[in-house]
Amino acid sequence: MLEFAVLGLLADAPMHGYELRKRLGGLLGGLRAFSYGSLYPTLRRMQAAGWITETGSGVAPPTSGLRPKRARVVYQLTAQGKEHFADLLADASPPSWADDRFDVHLAFFARTSAEVRLRILQGRRRRVADRRDGMRASLGRARERLDRYTRELAEHGLESADREVRWLDELIAGEQADTSSEAARPAMGPQPQPHHP
Amino acid sequence: MLEFAVLGLLADAPMHGYELRKRLGGLLGGLRAFSYGSLYPTLRRMQAAGWITETGSGVAPPTSGLRPKRARVVYQLTAQGKEHFADLLADASPPSWADDRFDVHLAFFARTSAEVRLRILQGRRRRVADRRDGMRASLGRARERLDRYTRELAEHGLESADREVRWLDELIAGEQADTSSEAARPAMGPQPQPHHP
DNA sequence: GTTAGCATGTAAGGAGTTACATGATTTT
DNA sequence: AAAATCATGTAACTCCTTACATGCTAAC
Numbered sequence: 001m002l003e004f005a006v007l008g009l010l011a012d013a014p015m016h017g018y019e020l021r022k023r024l025g026g027l028l029g030g031l032r033a034f035s036y037g038s039l040y041p042t043l044r045r046m047q048a049a050g051w052i053t054e055t056g057s058g059v060a061p062p063t064s065g066l067r068p069k070r071a072r073v074v075y076q077l078t079a080q081g082k083e084h085f086a087d088l089l090a091d092a093s094p095p096s097w098a099d100d101r102f103d104v105h106l107a108f109f110a111r112t113s114a115e116v117r118l119r120i121l122q123g124r125r126r127r128v129a130d131r132r133d134g135m136r137a138s139l140g141r142a143r144e145r146l147d148r149y150t151r152e153l154a155e156h157g158l159e160s161a162d163r164e165v166r167w168l169d170e171l172i173a174g175e176q177a178d179t180s181s182e183a184a185r186p187a188m189g190p191q192p193q194p195h196h197p
Numbered sequence: 198m199l200e201f202a203v204l205g206l207l208a209d210a211p212m213h214g215y216e217l218r219k220r221l222g223g224l225l226g227g228l229r230a231f232s233y234g235s236l237y238p239t240l241r242r243m244q245a246a247g248w249i250t251e252t253g254s255g256v257a258p259p260t261s262g263l264r265p266k267r268a269r270v271v272y273q274l275t276a277q278g279k280e281h282f283a284d285l286l287a288d289a290s291p292p293s294w295a296d297d298r299f300d301v302h303l304a305f306f307a308r309t310s311a312e313v314r315l316r317i318l319q320g321r322r323r324r325v326a327d328r329r330d331g332m333r334a335s336l337g338r339a340r341e342r343l344d345r346y347t348r349e350l351a352e353h354g355l356e357s358a359d360r361e362v363r364w365l366d367e368l369i370a371g372e373q374a375d376t377s378s379e380a381a382r383p384a385m386g387p388q389p390q391p392h393h394p
Numbered sequence: 395g396t397t398a399g400c401a402t403g404t405a406a407g408g409a410g411t412t413a414c415a416t417g418a419t420t421t422t
Numbered sequence: 423a424a425a426a427t428c429a430t431g432t433a434a435c436t437c438c439t440t441a442c443a444t445g446c447t448a449a450c
Contacts, residue, residue, distance in 0.1 A: 001437075001438090002437080002438085016401075016402090017401075017402070017403095018400065018401050018402080019401095034438075034439095035438075035439055035440075036401090036402075036403075037403090037404085037405090037438075037439060037440070037441085038437070038438050038439070040402065040403055040404085041403090041404085042437095042438095044403095071401090071446095072400085072401055072402075072446095073401090073402075103350060106346050106347070106349070106350045107346070107347050107350060109344075109346035109347075110344040110345070110346060110347070147306075147307040148307070149303050149304070149306035149307060149368075150303070150304050150306075150307070152303070152364075152368060153300065153303045153304060156361075156364050159360075160357060160360070163356075163357070163360075164353075167349075167353050171346075171349060198409075198410090199409080199410080213429075213430090214429075214430070214431095215428065215429050215430080216429095231410075231411095232410075232411055232412075233429090233430075233431075234410080234411060234412070234413085234431085234432080234433090235409070235410050235411070237430065237431055237432085238431090238432085239409095239410095241431095268418090268429090269418095269428085269429055269430075270429090270430075
């Protein structure tokens with residue numbers, strides 16, 4: 001998780017730890033901020049694994065000509081690191097459909113092949129739809145026995161799952177529209193998602 | 198988390214581990230299923246802490262008069278356990294607003310005091326609204342620079358947060374309606390939530 | 395010159411998972 | 423008698439957090 005995200009950020013540009021943490025927390029749009037207590041050890045492990053190296057070429061410690069005892073450490077991807085990142089990007093196996101993993105995958109979708117994108121979206125859709133169906137079923141069975149709060153919780157959960165499925169359907173439709181125009185399939189618009197009802 | 202949920206389930210009725218796991222996963226309406234690898238050690242810890250005891254009074258191992266070597270172990274709350282559960286129910290401090298904790302709290306809201314319910318809902322609302330505002334701000338700043346997928350992720354996250362806030366507002370309004378009718382406040386309907394804009 | 399923010403790190407521990415191992419009971 | 427499901431448990435591990443400790447740089 002953290003590793004994957006770090007690889008993706010360093011694939012854009014070399015960076016030091018503090019900067020990585022800020023980007024993880026803030027902009028990426030939904031990814032949470034990891035603590036330094038997990039970030040720095042992770043950077044160590046990744047360096048030991050040969051995926052990243054320290055580099056002197058980063059931005060120098062601002063102003064002051066003096067070399068500080070403890071300068072910031074800028075990391076960049078190695079060739080192996082790039083390869084490993086590419087492998088992770090190409091992975092469309094069930095673990096990529098898990099909540100956290102999926103978000104990271106999506107954040108790096110621009111660098112993911114169209115084929116893998118589609119498979120991840122479909123896998124994710126299946127998973128969320130299954131959960132939704134399970135929720136719907138158990139709500140249907142138990143609705144009367146549930147107190148107001150438990151029912152509210154269950155209904156809100158169900159609705160969220162439902163919304164996510166519809167959102168995924170839109171993304172999938174978008175992918176298929178792109179693919180069919182790229183692959184020049186004669187005259188087929190975006191096909192409707194085969195709902196397994 | 199697990200401890201809290203187990204206490205709540207055992208407060209209803211004595212149960213053995215397998216049963217606990219089923220209830221956690223299925224019905225409760227949004228709570229996830231924990232693995233046995235965490236459930237059984239947790240039961241041990243709780244027993245050592247004096248919150249639960251094994252009991253012979255549970256349902257006997259079905260059919261067969263013979264005492265099996267390895268019978269199922271039915272647990273029930275001790276007096277200390279009940280007290281501890283009550284303490285947890287009454288806790289409305291920030292940690293209760295975290296995603297997982299909040300769900301468990303809500304599932305046991307029927308046994309929570311009206312005052313604590315309101316404080317937890319308001320705390321949760323503040324937390325989610327803050328996250329939403331942060332998302333909205335960084336989306337506003339960066340929307341143009343974001344690729345399609347990152348933007349979709351961010352927008353879906355924002356919308357989910359927004360929906361949760363509105364849901365919480367409804368729950369809060371419901372609480373206040375109850376309170377004001379119970380406390381017989383002269384003629385005030387459910388007051389609108391003081392949006393901190 | 396002190397506070398705030400930038401920057402890096404370690405140690406201990408929390409809260410769970412997976413994989414494995416075993417055995418009892420019920421159903422087919 | 424085989425397969426499914428009920429039932430309990432352990433060992434090793436993953437992944438992250440909190441709390442602490444340190445020091446540099448910029449701003450007030």
